Each structure stands twice: as structure tokens, then as C-alpha cells.
Amino acid sequence: MKMNDDSHGASPKRVGITFCGGCNQSYDRVALAGNIRDAVSGRRDFVYSSNGPFDAVIVICGCDCACADTEGFGRARILTVRRFLTADEVLSMLGDLFGQQDG
Amino acid sequence: MLMTAQEYEESLRKLRLNVYMFGQKLDNVVDNPIIRPSMNAVAKTYELAHRPEHSAIMTAKSHITGKTINRFVHIHQSIDDLVKKTRMGRLLGGATGCCFQRCVGMDSLNALSMTTFDIDAAHGTEYYRRFLRYLEYVQKNDLTCDGAMTDPKGDRSLLPHKQKDPDLYLHVVERLPGGIVVRGAKAHQTGAVNSHEIIVMPTISMREPDRDYAVSFALPSDAEGITYIIGRQSCDTRKLEEGTVDRGNALFGGHEALVVFDNVFVPNERVFMLGEYEFAGHLVERFASYHRQSYACKVGVGDVLIGAAQLAAEYNGVDRASHIKDKIVEMNHLNESLFCGSLACAASGHREPSGTYYVNALLANVFKQNVTRFPFEIARLAQDIAGGLMATLPSEQDFRSPVTGGLLKKYFKARDDVPVEHRVRVLRLIENITLGTAAVGYLTESMHGAGSPQAQRIMISRLANMEEKKRRARLLCGIDENE
Ligand SMILES: Cc1cc2nc3c(=O)[nH]c(=O)nc-3n(C[C@H](O)[C@H](O)[C@H](O)COP(=O)(O)OP(=O)(O)OC[C@H]3O[C@@H](n4cnc5c(N)ncnc54)[C@H](O)[C@@H]3O)c2cc1C
Numbered sequence: 307m308k309m310n311d312d313s314h315g316a317s318p319k320r321v322g323i324t325f326c327g328g329c330n331q332s333y334d335r336v337a338l339a340g341n342i343r344d345a346v347s348g349r350r351d352f353v354y355s356s357n358g359p360f361d362a363v364i365v366i367c368g369c370d371c372a373c374a375d376t377e378g379f380g381r382a383r384i385l386t387v388r389r390f391l392t393a394d395e396v397l398s399m400l401g402d403l404f405g406q407q408d409g
Numbered sequence: 410m411l412m413t414a415q416e417y418e419e420s421l422r423k424l425r426l427n428v429y430m431f432g433q434k435l436d437n438v439v440d441n442p443i444i445r446p447s448m449n450a451v452a453k454t455y456e457l458a459h460r461p462e463h464s465a466i467m468t469a470k471s472h473i474t475g476k477t478i479n480r481f482v483h484i485h486q487s488i489d490d491l492v493k494k495t496r497m498g499r500l501l502g503g504a505t506g507c508c509f510q511r512c513v514g515m516d517s518l519n520a521l522s523m524t525t526f527d528i529d530a531a532h533g534t535e536y537y538r539r540f541l542r543y544l545e546y547v548q549k550n551d552l553t554c555d556g557a558m559t560d561p562k563g564d565r566s567l568l569p570h571k572q573k574d575p576d577l578y579l580h581v582v583e584r585l586p587g588g589i590v591v592r593g594a595k596a597h598q599t600g601a602v603n604s605h606e607i608i609v610m611p612t613i614s615m616r617e618p619d620r621d622y623a624v625s626f627a628l629p630s631d632a633e634g635i636t637y638i639i640g641r642q643s644c645d646t647r648k649l650e651e652g653t654v655d656r657g658n659a660l661f662g663g664h665e666a667l668v669v670f671d672n673v674f675v676p677n678e679r680v681f682m683l684g685e686y687e688f689a690g691h692l693v694e695r696f697a698s699y700h701r702q703s704y705a706c707k708v709g710v711g712d713v714l715i716g717a718a719q720l721a722a723e724y725n726g727v728d729r730a731s732h733i734k735d736k737i738v739e740m741n742h743l744n745e746s747l748f749c750g751s752l753a754c755a756a757s758g759h760r761e762p763s764g765t766y767y768v769n770a771l772l773a774n775v776f777k778q779n780v781t782r783f784p785f786e787i788a789r790l791a792q793d794i795a796g797g798l799m800a801t802l803p804s805e806q807d808f809r810s811p812v813t814g815g816l817l818k819k820y821f822k823a824r825d826d827v828p829v830e831h832r833v834r835v836l837r838l839i840e841n842i843t844l845g846t847a848a849v850g851y852l853t854e855s856m857h858g859a860g861s862p863q864a865q866r867i868m869i870s871r872l873a874n875m876e877e878k879k880r881r882a883r884l885l886c887g888i889d890e891n892e
Contacts, residue, residue: 324461324465325461325462325463325464325465326465326466327463327464327465327466327467327493327496327497327500328462328463328465328466328500329466329496329497329499329500330496330499330500330503330712335462336462339462366462373492373496374465375465
């Protein structure tokens, strides 16, 4: 299914991805970001966007310190990831953030 | 502007540096196989600034233009900036496994931002305005600056003006209407020929008789009259050999050089201190504290070395032995203790009158004192775990030879599922960091860079709050201060 093919009529949420600086990451943050982008394509509830404004921003942090700056994203909801998760787990958490089912 | 790694390399090609190595003048510095790995390491500071997964610590917003700049040309505006500087050091140390050379210029710029401001406040001079204009130029062009503090110093028991040869400390030899002429040298200059600019500072506190030595300025690295003589590093000529295995670190390295100033003209607008001898110590102390914080880079190199030691243990089949596990724990304990020190001096920094944030000098000195010790212990443990082969391995050519290759692969096989080449590569990396080219950065630079151990002990004795400690002791044991 195409990501914009929303059978419920609501437009998909625009999701951005940002990172901490990665001084001592405990997993491959870039790989996780790639997995999330791949998993988002083909969904109707979320669409990946590299530019704001965003409805949600996934902040991929390399450790529990999660020092990434999350200001500057306006009213976007923030989902902070601190350890390696599957893309599905991340998207499910994102769904919870919006109180909706997976697409 | 944020230069890319490619643009950085191109910019170096335009410099007309006067460089000597092995008794020869170099026509092409950038492609020289001994120097190129060090250029690669500096280039990493440009590359990572463009990567979204690192830009949060690699870039900052300029306080003078509001533009996004590389953190290496930023003046710290907050505690967060200081903490990010520490994190950046660890990141790049881990990414390169060596000295990436660019911190010394960052520390010089930050120290000068405070000292020029304070000199102006005391003397009504215009150094801070000049400095800001210079800083804007450096930020706009995303330049790499060599921070040149250490003079050759001759007889260490004599003050600069008492040396038999007056050039053993860099000094002003002529004052002209448009600028000054300087002569002397700076020793051990990290990344000198990978730099666009060289920022000169005095190396010790000074008194009135040394006023001609109390001088600070910046010059383009290819200014007329500057000569670079590249220092040797242990195992350096392995970079001239075929193959990459014996280099240990196939991509990155560092370099240092003696930089000679032979009657070099410095225009007034690039002079940041001229004769204000009472501020020489002020600048040295500020630069040194920042630079001591910068040794967070060794934590990143330590990450690489600990990783290599763990791999060596696994390849040898000893990783489950309790003493090996304990040694790895100890290496991590030491490495993370170092990280704590650099973070602590950043987190307890403060704002100076110029607006620049300055690290906690006591903690920066305590941290650097530990840096003069812990990497040596981490290296000792890595060598223990690696086994003697890290120092007795035959060459890559012998492994490739049809005559000896088979024998070496047979007798240097360890765990069955690990290719011999992997074992050899990881042992060569441990050799590189603890005995080879990278040991210059990981060990000797840890010892002497940013000041030898005694320099930190002097600062610790000055900065430790002894009166308060005595007062507390008296209070608790019942001594009346007035008795
Ligand atoms: C790899 C490396 C990179 C470096 N990079 C840079 C750089 O980029 N820029 C820069 O400016 N500098 C750089 N340095 C220089 C560094 O700051 C000096 O090595 C350090 O300050 C020590 O000076 P020195 O090497 O002349 O040793 P010395 O001053 O000769 O010290 C040797 C010993 O003598 C003692 N000593 C020295 N003088 C006295 C005295 N008057 N009284 C009592 N004891 C004394 C010292 O405490 C030490 O134990 C680098 C050094 C290294 C090793």
C-alpha cells in the first residue's frame, strides 16, 4: 500500500528523525534510522519527512544519557529512543504516542 | 561555512608551505604517504560535521554571526558547549584511533577570547576587537589552526631573556608601524602542516625583562619565513611499505613538527598581545586548562584499544578466563574515569567577563594528571592480553610470500574459526597504539601534551582550597580558630 493511500481519510503524520551526537553509541543509530525509514514507506499512518514541520520526531540517542536537543520542533511529539529496537517497535511506540492503531 | 572533507583537502593543496622531512623539501605535502594519514584524521573533523548522526556535537551556532559552524572554531557560550566539546573529543578519538590535531587551535581561540578581553580591560588596548575580526575570518572559512605554545626553551633553569641564544623562546625582534617582526621556534606542533593558520602564544608566565617574549599573534601557515621540520614517529616508514596490515591503523595518524620563524612579519591586526607580560601566564593558564580538558580524545582512542584487546582475547580463545575479564573491566574503569574527569571540568565550568565559558581549572588539571597515567596502564593491560606476538610478528610481505606465508598461517593460527589475518590485524592495531605511530598521541602526548605532569601538580596545589579544608578539620576536632 502506498503511504499516502489513507483509507481512513486522515492525512498521514509527518515523521522526522534526528540524532544525538553519538559520542559513545551503544548500537548502530544510523542503521536503526534506515530501518525506520524503510518500515514507514508503505504505511498509511506515517510518512517520513526530512524537513519540518513534523507531527512527530524520533530522536535516536546512542545511550541512556539521551543528550540530544529536542527544542526547535514546535508542537511535534517527541519519541526518544535510547537503545536498539526494531523499526516495528519504534513505530508501535509512535502509534501509542498518537493513541492510534498501527497502519 | 562548513567545509567538506574534500574541500578541506583542496584547500591544503593551495598552501605554499615550506616543509622538510628526512632531509628533503617536500613539494607535495598532501599526498605524502607519511603525512597523508594525519590529513585524513583532520579531514574527519570536517566530514563528521556534515553527518546528521554527529552534527549535534560537531557543529555549533556562532555567537558572532549566528551561522552554523564547526565546533572546532566555536567560542564556548554555555556549559552545554563545554560538555559537547568533551563528547566531540571522545567521538573523534574513537573514529580515528589517533590524534586528530584540531583541538589545539580551538583551545587557542577560546583562551585568546578571554585574554584579549582582559588585557583590553586593563590597558585600553584593542586586542579583543582584532581577535573577533580574526575569529570571524576563521569561522567563515572553517579553518584548521595550529596552536603554537611550546618554545624549545633551551636551558630550563633560565628565563627567556637569560638564554645564551635569545631565539630559544620566540620573541619580537623589531616593531614597525604596520606590525612586528618575530624570530624563534615552536616545538612539537601537532598537525602543523595540516593547518591553514598558526596561532602563537607565550609558553610561560613572564616578568618585565621578558616583555619581548610576551607576544601572541596569528599567521597564515604559509607566511613567508616559516619553515616546518616534520618529527619522526616510531614505525613511521611502515607507511611507505606495500600493504596496510603492518601500519596497524590503515587510515589515520597524527604528526608533529618543529616550526621555525625566521624574521617573520606579523601585521598589527593579527597581533593579540605585545609586551603585556603580566598576561602571559593568564593566557598560558587558560589555554592549558582548555587543552587539558581536550584530552577526552584519549578516551576515544582508549575505546579502540579496549575493543582491540577484547578481540585479541577472543581470537586467542582466552576471553572467558576470569583474569582477562577482570583486566578488561579495569581498562574500562580507567577509561571511563578519564571521561568523568573531562565531563566534570566541563559541567562545572563558568562564564568569564568576555562571555566565554571556561572549564573548572582545578578539575581540568586533575583530569589531565590522570591522563598522564591511565593510558599507560590501559596500554600495559592491552599488551598483557595481546601476548608477545604483537611485538614479534613477521611482516605482511612474509604472510603474502609463497614460501613463508603457509608456515606463518599454520603456526599463527589460534581459534579455528578466526582467520589468521584478523588476528594479525588486531595485534598490529594494538602495537600501533601502544608502541607505533599512534603511541606518540596515546602515550607521550598524554604525558607531555598540554603540559608535563608537574605542570598540573603546580596548578592543583594552587587551586585546591586548602584554607577551607583546614577550617573544616579544625571545626570538627574542636579547635577554636581564635585560640
Ligand atoms: C605528541 C605531542 C604533541 C604536542 N603538541 C603540541 C602542540 O600542538 N602545541 C604546543 O604548543 N605544544 C605541543 N606539545 C608540547 C607540550 O606542551 C610539551 O611537550 C610540554 O609542555 C613539555 O615540554 P617539553 O617537551 O619541552 O619538556 P621539558 O620542558 O623538557 O620537560 C621535561 C621534564 O623536565 C621538567 N621541567 C621542565 N622545566 C623545568 C623547570 N624549569 N624546573 C623543573 N622541572 C622542569 C618537566 O616537568 C618534565 O618532567 C606537544 C607535545 C607532544 C609530546
